[in-house]
Amino acid sequence: MLLDKFVIFDLDGTIxxxxxxxxxxxxxxKVDPSIVEKNKELYEKKIIDVDRWIEMDIKLWKNPHKKTIEDVLKKYTLIEGIKEFVEYLKKRGFILGIVSSGIDILAEKVADELGIDICYSNSLIFDEKGFLIGGKGNVDLLRKKEIAKNLSEKFKIPLKNFIIIGYTGYDMIDGVGIKIALNPKEKLDADYT
Known part of the structure; x- marks a missing residue:
């Protein structure tokens, strides 16, 4: 039975x-962390947009092949109990989605593994030989609420019936019914921690 409830998970640090x-x-x-931090600061100060941030970051990798990226990203570990939790929610009729400012290759792999049908993340673009040539910012870290609103309209579920689970302030979307901070590294505006 559908409960008209939607759970949005962040991916990195959450699932x-x-x-x-x-x-x-x-x-x-082996990218210099200070360069990565400077790029992030430019984005957070709204000097550059998410697409430019992605472009600047991936240029630091020097056009690797898709296989190399896949090999790196397949070395993830699910948090303990997440498979059971996702199954529990699915059996109770919750609609589940991942909204991540991470990378599509990893987000889609994890979504498939857990049986989560809805997945929004940033895309990497490869040429016909499989080499990285660009990226697309589908999930703007500072604008996750817009995706939640779009999902609310698409599924005709009020935003107040949404549950958001994440670990950063970027995940704690105003207007949702319940905000859960999972292993946060700082104090967050969450209903549950």
């Missing part, structure tokens, strides 16, 4: 133990 698919790749490609 998987790793805090960021981007960090996984930056570490693998």
């Amino acid at each position: 998987i133990k790793e805090n960021s698919a981007w960090e996984m790749l930056h570490k693998h490609f």
Whole structure:
């Protein structure tokens, strides 16, 4: 029976133990963390948009092949109990989705593994030979609420019937029914921690 409830999960640091698919790749490609932090600051100050931020970050990897990226991103660990929790919610009729500012390759793999049908994340773009040539910012870290509103309209479920589960302030969307902070690294505006 459908309960007219929607659960939005963040991915990195929430469903998987790793805090960021981007960090996984930056570490693998030995990117200088100070450059990554400068790029993030430009984005957070709204000097650049999410597409430009992605473009600047992926240029630091020097056009790797898709297989290399897949190999790095397949080394994730699900948090303990997440499979059972997702099954519990599905059996009770909740609609489940992942909304992640992470990377599609990882988000879609995890969504498939857990049987979560709705997945929004940022895309990497590859040429016909499989080399990375760009990216698309489908999930703007600062605008996750817009995706929640779109899902609310699409499924005709009021935003107050949404539950959001994440671990950063970016995940704690105003207007949803319940905000759950899972293993937050800072104090968040959440209903439950």
